[in-house]
Amino acid sequence: MADTHDLQEFLLFAIALAKEAGKMIKDATETRMSGTGNQFLAKYDNPTDLVTETDQAVEKFIKNRLSVTYPTHRFIGEETMAEGVETVFTDEPTWIVDPIDGTTNFVHGHPFVAVSIGLTIGKEPVVGVVYCPLMNELYSAAKGQGAFLNESIRLPLFQPTPPPLGDLSQCIVSTEAGSDRSPEVIDKKMEMIHTILRQKQNNGKQAHSIRCTGSAAINLCTVAKGVVDVYWEVGCWEWDVAAAIVIVREAGGIVVTGSHQPDPSPVNIFSRKYLAIRGAQDEKSQLDIAQQMWDIIPEINASRKPVPGGFEP
Ligand code: LIP
Numbered sequence: 001m002a003d004t005h006d007l008q009e010f011l012l013f014a015i016a017l018a019k020e021a022g023k024m025i026k027d028a029t030e031t032r033m034s035g036t037g038n039q040f041l042a043k044y045d046n047p048t049d050l051v052t053e054t055d056q057a058v059e060k061f062i063k064n065r066l067s068v069t070y071p072t073h074r075f076i077g078e079e080t081m082a083e084g085v086e087t088v089f090t091d092e093p094t095w096i097v098d099p100i101d102g103t104t105n106f107v108h109g110h111p112f113v114a115v116s117i118g119l120t121i122g123k124e125p126v127v128g129v130v131y132c133p134l135m136n137e138l139y140s141a142a143k144g145q146g147a148f149l150n151e152s153i154r155l156p157l158f159q160p161t162p163p164p165l166g167d168l169s170q171c172i173v174s175t176e177a178g179s180d181r182s183p184e185v186i187d188k189k190m191e192m193i194h195t196i197l198r199q200k201q202n203n204g205k206q207a208h209s210i211r212c213t214g215s216a217a218i219n220l221c222t223v224a225k226g227v228v229d230v231y232w233e234v235g236c237w238e239w240d241v242a243a244a245i246v247i248v249r250e251a252g253g254i255v256v257t258g259s260h261q262p263d264p265s266p267v268n269i270f271s272r273k274y275l276a277i278r279g280a281q282d283e284k285s286q287l288d289i290a291q292q293m294w295d296i297i298p299e300i301n302a303s304r305k306p307v308p309g310g311f312e313p
Pocket of ligand 1: 050078098100101102103104176177178179180214215216217233235236237240
């Protein structure tokens, strides 16, 4: 098992790597803005699941760097899996990488894009770096060492203690439409959003509001900051969340299952169903909010098996 010193070394390495990758993304955005390149393609024959040459180039760059510096470590990446490489997850140190989280934003020139670099050891996320190069925000954390914005601002932003969580009606909830637009998935997600927002006298939770950044990693970092109270998503992947889970936890938040079946234990990062609650004074108030979400989350399938047009229903 890695000690504190090892984790610090891995963290510094990941921060440096994320900065280099971020520069590639920033340069590609400028090229794109000047109208000279970066076509996008649909993955899995799904026109709402996009990939660009930059996603592929950044993943290749990160993968190569990691294999030179840590040749015995394993690698799981979004674009590597899209090429059909089978995901094998073991107790060995494993880097879990999304070269661009928020690819749809990137394609449109919207600035909410991030490179996400996480490390698991013994299957537990222990190091996480999420860098948003177009906004110059770098989020980082290592297990037991706190979470930071731009390496010096401790998260959550509310110090010394975050405000009480209260009731779901007093929360901002972030979520996403996701890339699966089949009626059985999108209708349930829209109904869930409706329930979160609807008036209490009409059986809703009447939360303060909903936010969607287009990036699971950035959504989770807003929870780590404490400026968003809850994040719920079904259908994103381990590379979207592995790094940011460490950042949320080190900022005092919890990340549990986003399925309709309540479970207060740490989330299975391969489940494709995530629920995060921001830091608060006590875990009971976090679990109270989680329970209010579990009470209304519908059963939504999120398979891992690709079929033409998306994933097995
Ligand atoms: C995106 C996720 C987002 C989800 C999108 C997509 P990508 O990741 O972060 O939360 O709703 O469908 O999966 O594809 O930009 O890396």
